[in-house]
Amino acid sequence: MIDEYMDQLAEALNVAPRRARRILLETEDHLQQSVETRIAAGLSREQAERQAVEHFGSARMVAARFNGSVSQRAWFFRAYLYAALLGGIVLVAAGIAGEISAGFGLAFGKAYVAGDSNGVSYTPARCADYFEYAPSAATCEQAATSHHFDEIWRNADVALVLGLIVLAAHLLIRRRYVTDEDDRSFLRRMFWLTGMAGFGFVAPVLLFLGGVAGIGNDWTGQVPTIAGGLIAAVAFLLFLAPGVRNLRAITHEYAA
């Protein structure tokens, strides 16, 4: 009867595998203790088991209490936190790539960062706008490059600051509101796995695109793409070991 109850409870539980194992172990210990106490009081094993199960409550009811402890609202909250965390990291990574590009541009020439590809031309009105922005530029192309370079630099600053604010807010919210073991475990795993997969995908794509476009165009305007690819590659390497560790843990838990 106890085995049958444990099977019903295992089937009805809809929680993380590690938590399910803990619940089942605790329940089985409780039921065994309850049975032993009733047998010591003079009941037959069958009567003792029946009473122990009755007093514990139906497997469906007990499972519902555990399953319900992670409400739909809590899931939305997790998803929101997780999206904010990833968003923050992507913004910081983009900001760093932009800052590196800007530094490269200042050292070796803005055209590497914000120069236009061959064949790009501007209308006289557009050129006038650019000259207004960069009056010391000798050509329309230089004025446009100067304008685009400053745009990239400014956007990098904004991305970096915004990303750091998002990450700080995420940390504060997580420390204050995320206390459940499952929530922490979920966020941690999703963070490392998605980071590993995301940066692992983005890094080669950016490096390939930047490389292909740069080789045929004297690297003009390709530094941000290459820098983005390099930053993504570094991020991927940082995410790789913990990502693999978490992936193994998940595989191990679901296989158990």
Add this chain to the structure above:
Amino acid sequence: MKRDDLGGELLKGHLEMLLLSVLEYGPLHGYAIIERLRDRSAGAFRLAEGTIYPALHRLEGAGYLVSAWAHHEGRRRRNYILSAAGREALAMRRSEWSAFSAAVDGVVFRPALEGAI
């Protein structure tokens, strides 16, 4: 409702305070917590025993309890201990309960007292 059977709805709202109180004087496992609840309430608190575990897990998640596995007669058993935050929460809930029950008594028993005067 029978006087000697205070389970279900009445108990539900106060279960967490009761669990914290029971754990105030030392670590206990789930079955012992149930027995302690039953003993201290002179058998009045009867609830489906399985319902205390989700509550214990919730309290642990909130940082009010810590738990650890122990071995007992060949079985693994989870013992629960009140944390410092749990002691603070218990003190606060006791104070709230004291104020609440005094207020309820004031309302519920006042007519009888006034009628007696």
